[in-house]
Every structure is written in C-alpha cells, then in structure tokens.
Amino acid sequence: MALHADARDWTLRTAHNRDEMWALADEEGIREARLAYPSGWLFLTRDAATRELVRLAAATGGEWGADELAHELDQSPESFERSLDDLVELAVFREEDGAYRPNSESVVAQTAERLRVTADEYGAEDGFRDIASPESVRLMLDALLSIDSDDELTQDDLHELVGLSRKSEWMHVERLTNLGVLVESGDSYVIDESSPVFGNVRALNAAVLGTALSP
Incomplete structure (x- = not known):
C-alpha cells in the first residue's frame, strides 16, 4: 500500500x-517532530481538506467526481487532490473511472463516525471538527496516545509534550475535560481510561496505522 512507512x-x-x-x-x-512523524490520528486530521473528506465519507454515501467534491467542500480540487489520493489508499474512498465513492466497509470511516457520535454525546457542537480542527487539541490527543493512564500531567507537562504556547494549551485543555478525556486531579490532569471519546481516538489511530501498514 502506498502509505507504507x-x-x-x-x-x-x-x-x-x-x-x-x-x-x-x-x-x-516537538511540534514539528510530531507533524513530521504523525501518528495515524495526526495523519487523518492533518489539514482541513483531509478532515472534511473524512467527515463526508463517514456521514454519507453517493458518488462524486473530483470537481463535484471540490464544490461540496467549497475548495479547489488542487487543495485536496493529495488528501483524496491518500484516503483512497486508506480505503476510505473507492475510485473508479474518475468517480469517488465513500467506502461503507472502511474501518477508518466507521471509527471516525463513532468518534463524532460520542463527542456529540458529550456536548460537542460538531464532534469530529471540535476534536480534530484546533491544532492544540489534535496535538494534545496525539501526546496522550503514548502516555500511561496513571500519569499525572500538569499544563507545563503538556507544553513540553506538544510544543505549543501555554496560552493555547490553557485555552483548549478545558475542551478535553468537557469531552471526558481528561479529569482534573488537583493541579494536574489524568486520562479517563473509561472515556468513550478517547477510546475512539485510540481506535481511529489504530485503524489508520493498521490499514496503512498492512501488506
């Protein structure tokens, strides 16, 4: 598969x-390093074009040409051509004779939809966008994927793990507590291992890596 390594x-x-x-x-x-070596989670949420294509594939059926997709997403075809090709390689879309169809059997798309639903249940206005769009949230979730569940994290710890400004992290860490991903523990935070939102972030990360690295 083209996404190998x-x-x-x-x-x-x-x-x-x-x-x-x-x-x-x-x-x-650390920010630049995470983006240069993205997890499956970061790869799938890396830019607006990829995120919107994933949302579309997870939420609907249908068939589009590249120009029709560009109109649907209010973008130029050039802005998401590479993202679309990558999502075909990940089996999120199927392509035949220049037409693109969401793959209803895609584990990646199915998991992205479960993430949207669970985030909405925790009060997100648009579950996938609320989690995947702000860079601070994307990178904090990426860092949490490799943290032991019993580790306590201060905002300084998050700053060192993510590399964004402390102000940006302070503004967005509350979103992760509201979504049930983090729980306050004194002046620190711990991961809520029972969080369905974070569980689906983990599952989405694994789905992308499993699909991309499979023979």
Missing part, C-alpha cells in the same frame, strides 16, 4: 521510528 513524504510513526521523532524534536521542536 514514508509514502508521499509522510512517515507514519511506529515503534520502529519513535526514537527518530524524539531526535528530531531535540533539533526542531
């Missing part, structure tokens, strides 16, 4: 290259 200039993060990500973090900062 470093397709399209993306190197999906695995246990085999995690040390390379941290080495890059020492040189260029």
Whole structure:
C-alpha cells in the first residue's frame, strides 16, 4: 500500500521510528517532530481538506467526481487532490473511472463516525471538527496516545509534550475535560481510561496505522 512507512513524504510513526521523532524534536521542536512523524490520528486530521473528506465519507454515501467534491467542500480540487489520493489508499474512498465513492466497509470511516457520535454525546457542537480542527487539541490527543493512564500531567507537562504556547494549551485543555478525556486531579490532569471519546481516538489511530501498514 502506498502509505507504507514514508509514502508521499509522510512517515507514519511506529515503534520502529519513535526514537527518530524524539531526535528530531531535540533539533526542531516537538511540534514539528510530531507533524513530521504523525501518528495515524495526526495523519487523518492533518489539514482541513483531509478532515472534511473524512467527515463526508463517514456521514454519507453517493458518488462524486473530483470537481463535484471540490464544490461540496467549497475548495479547489488542487487543495485536496493529495488528501483524496491518500484516503483512497486508506480505503476510505473507492475510485473508479474518475468517480469517488465513500467506502461503507472502511474501518477508518466507521471509527471516525463513532468518534463524532460520542463527542456529540458529550456536548460537542460538531464532534469530529471540535476534536480534530484546533491544532492544540489534535496535538494534545496525539501526546496522550503514548502516555500511561496513571500519569499525572500538569499544563507545563503538556507544553513540553506538544510544543505549543501555554496560552493555547490553557485555552483548549478545558475542551478535553468537557469531552471526558481528561479529569482534573488537583493541579494536574489524568486520562479517563473509561472515556468513550478517547477510546475512539485510540481506535481511529489504530485503524489508520493498521490499514496503512498492512501488506
């Protein structure tokens, strides 16, 4: 599959290259390193074009040409051509004779829809967008994917793990507590292991990696 390891200039993060990500973090900062070695979660939420295509595939059927998709998403075809190709490789869309159809059997799309539903149940206005759109939220979730569930995290810890400004993290960490992902513990936070929202973030991360790295 085209997304193996470093397709399209993306190197999906695995246990085999995690040390390379941290080495890059020492040189260029943790934010840049996470984006250069994205988890499955970050790969699927990396830009507006990819996120909107995932939402569309998870929510509806139908068949579109590239120009029709561009109109549906109010973007130029050039802005999401690469994202669409990647999502075809991940089996989120099927392509035949220039027409694109959401794949109803896609584990990635099905998990993205479950994430939207569970986030909506916790009061999100638009579950997938609320979690996937703000960069601070995306990167904090990415960091939490590799944290032990009993670790307590201060906002300074999150700053070191994510690399964004403390103000940006302060503004968005409340969203993760409202969604049931984090629970306050004194001046720190711990992951709520029973959180269905975070459970679906983990499942989505695994679905992308499993699909991308499968033979």
